[in-house]
Amino acid sequence: MPTSDDLKGLMKFLTRDEWHTCFDEVLEDHIGGVLDADQGMELADLAEILGDHWASTLWGCAFEDFLTQQFEVEGGNIVDEYLKRRGWKEGPQSKAYMEALRTSVMSLYEVSDVVFGQSLIARDLIRGGEPILVSDGTATKILKQGDKIAARIVSVMGKNVLAGGLLPFTPEATEALFDTLRHVFAEENTKTLPAIGDEDLQAVAPVFTLSWLSDMLSRTMNMDMPSRENADGDEVVFHDIRFPLSSGVTQKDVAPRLDAHQEMSRADAKFWNWLDATSNDKNNTVEGSSEFSFDATMDNGQRVLGSVELHGRSLYLSVNSSARAERGIALIQQVLGDLVRSPLAEIRTLEQIVDERPGENANAASSKIPPDIAEQSVHQILDRQYHEPLDQSAPMLGSKTPRETAKTPAGRK
DSSP states (O other): OOOTTTTHHHHHHTTSHHHHHHHHHHHHHHHHHHHHHSTTOOTTHHHHHHOHHHHHHHHHHHHHHHHHOOOSSTTSSHHHHHHHHHGGGSOHHHHHHHHHHHTOOEEEEEEEEEETTTEEEEEETTTOOOOEEEEOSSGGGTOOTTOEEEEEEEEETTEEEEOSOOEEEOHHHHHHHHHHHHHHTTOTTOSSOOOOOHHHHHHTHHHHHHHHHHHHHHHHHHSOOOOOBOTTSOBOEEEEEEEEBOTTOOHHHHHHHHHHSTTEEEEETTEEEEEOTTOOTTTSOOTTOOOOOOOEEOTTSOEEEEEEEEETTEEEEEESSHHHHHHHHHHHHHHHGGGBOOOEEEEEEHHHHHHOSOGGGTTTTSTTOOHHHHHHHHHHHHHHHSOOGGGSOBGGGTTBOHHHHTTSHHHHO
16 A cells, blocks of 8 residues: 655655646636635635645645646656656556546545544445445544545556545535536536546536635634534544563454454454444434544444454554544453453544644645645655554455565465
C-alpha cells in the first residue's frame, strides 16, 4: 500500500515554475468560486476558519486533480513528465501509485460494511456499478454505515485504496452536488442523475470541492460545529491499548477465548470487532442527520465499540473514548485472565490525529505555499489514510502481516 514517501519526488518536481503556475490555476478552480462569493475572504483565511486539516485536505483534492490534467507546457502532464525524467529513481509501488492517480476520478461514494481499522465497501452514487472493497486503516475508524464521501479510489498493487483527498458529505452538500451535476449535464428537471462517464467527472472535479466547501463554510460560520461525541455521548479520544501476551502464551491460546465471547465478532484470523450486544439499527443516528458519526455499525445495526487484533506477541484494543477504554480493558482482562499482562495505552485526541503538523504550516491553503510545506501537507494526508500497512494482517498472506511474511524466504517470494 502507498506510504508518505511515494509522492516525495513528484512533490519536488512541482516546484518547477511551469508546473507551479499550472497548479495555481487548478487550485483557483477548486476554491476560488466560494471565496469570490464571500466578500472579504482570502485564501489564507480558510485555514483559520476550517482548521489546518481541512485546508490541507482541500489542497490535496486540488493536487490530485492537477495530476490528471494536460497542460500546454513541455511534457503536458506532470506525472508523465516526471516518470519520463525521474521514474528510474522510483520503486514499483511509487510508480504504480502515481500512474493510478494520473487516471483517477473523483466521485461520491456511499460507505457500508465498515470493518474497523481494515476495510469498507464503497458504492458509487454517480457512475453506478458494483460496490467495491477498499482497504483502509484510518478512515474506517471514523466512517459508519451509510456515510457519503467524495474521494478517489485507486488500485495499487492489487488493492483498492483511498487517495488522500477525502471529503465527508452531509445530505445538504450531497443535494447541492447533484443539483450542480444535473445543471451541468442538462438534466435540471429530473430528480435522477444522467449517465456520467469518467471523462465527464474528470472535467467537473472542482464541483465536488466547491459543493463541500460551500456547505462546510455555511455550517461553520452560521451553525454549531458537528458533535465530537460517539454514540454513547462520550468525547472522542482515540485509545490504542496493547496487552503483551504472558510468557509461553501463543495466539492460538488467545483466539478461542475471544471467539467464545458474545461481544466479539471475528473478521479474519487475527481481527475481531467488539460489538455492543444491546444495540440495533434503532439505536443508531437518525437517517438524514447531518451529524458526522464517529461510530461504525454492522449490517444488522450493531454498533462497533472497537477492534481487537493480534500482532506478534501482543493483543491490541482500539476504541474511541476513555469510557470504552476502561470497559474494554476490563473485558479483555476478564476474558483472557492471566493469558495477558498489564496493558499499555497510547491516547490521541481527534485534533492530534488530523492536525498534528508543524506550526509554521498555518497558511497551507495559500496558492503560494512554500514547496517544503506543501510536501509536508501531502505526506501527512497520506499518513492519515494509510495506517501502518506493514503490520496489518492480510487474508492473501495467510492472515499474516507483510512484515511477518517477509521474515521467511518463502514469504518474501
